[in-house]
């Protein structure tokens with residue numbers, strides 16, 4: 001069971017205008033990769049560049065982005081060069097935003113990736129895959145407690161393999177759960193983030209992902225990005241606070257206070273090694 005559509009809409013359908021206030025201009029909602037002198041905008045582009053290269057995309061290739069958010073990465077792929085840049089999201093608001101952008105070569109479906117089959121949508125198989133921090137929605141805390149996490153992640157990697165052809169590559173990124181904090185306030189803040197902001201989801205452990213890619217994918221390259229996510233969430237928080245008055249007036253005190261608590265918790269989580277992030281280059285094994 002993934003996060004349900006209702007749960008996804010809690011996470012992503014507050015309002016596109018709300019997220020536009022504090023994400024970068026293209027609205028990436030995932031860890032950026034920072035080098036000296038980067039802005040959030042250029043750091044987000046670095047992330048997309050790495051995944052484009054991991055997936056071995058070029059202008060002759062058809063790319064599928066699984067869990068494509070507001071289309072920021074699809075926009076990068078379409079502009080840098082691809083024969084087609086297609087995406088799947090479970091959020092109605094994100095789907096509407098991508099449609100409104102009218103990006104050339106970009107097509108998106110609002111549906112569960114698990115029900116997506118290229119042929120049924122009138123599409124050929126893809127040549128490359130990208131999926132950025134979508135797997136964090138696939139296993140609930142209750143399922144992880146029952147020991148089902150690896151099985152659920154393996155089913156995802158198996159399904160992803162059906163979207164492409166032998167030898168194709170996959171630029172994959174996920175938030176990671178590393179260790180639990182020791183005091184009650186920190187535990188409550190993490191639980192709040194999971195229950196209120198991202199209901200139904202759970203960040204995987206790195207070892208679960210490394211186990212679950214097998215037998216369909218070879219890990220060709222792997223980088224953890226803990227400090228990069230700390231910097232990204234700190235910048236989101238800084239930008240959101242600049243709009244505190246507007247957000248309180250338009251969306252209410254609860255929305256501002258909840259997002260302030262969630263983003264502040266993220267900054268601490270990456271700093272204290274409770275959470276991290278991983279990018280992997282995967283190659284289909286046949």
Ligand SMILES: C[S@@+](CC[C@H](N)C(=O)[O-])C[C@H]1O[C@@H](n2cnc3c(N)ncnc32)[C@H](O)[C@@H]1O
Pocket residue numbers: 002003008012027028029030066067068069070072073088089090091094111112113114131132133134137
């Ligand atoms: C954290 S957001 C990341 C969005 C985007 N990849 C980015 O980099 O900004 C997670 C995305 O996964 C999508 N998602 C979650 N579960 C899904 C599912 N079962 N099928 C399709 N999309 C899903 C959400 O709708 C959302 O777009």
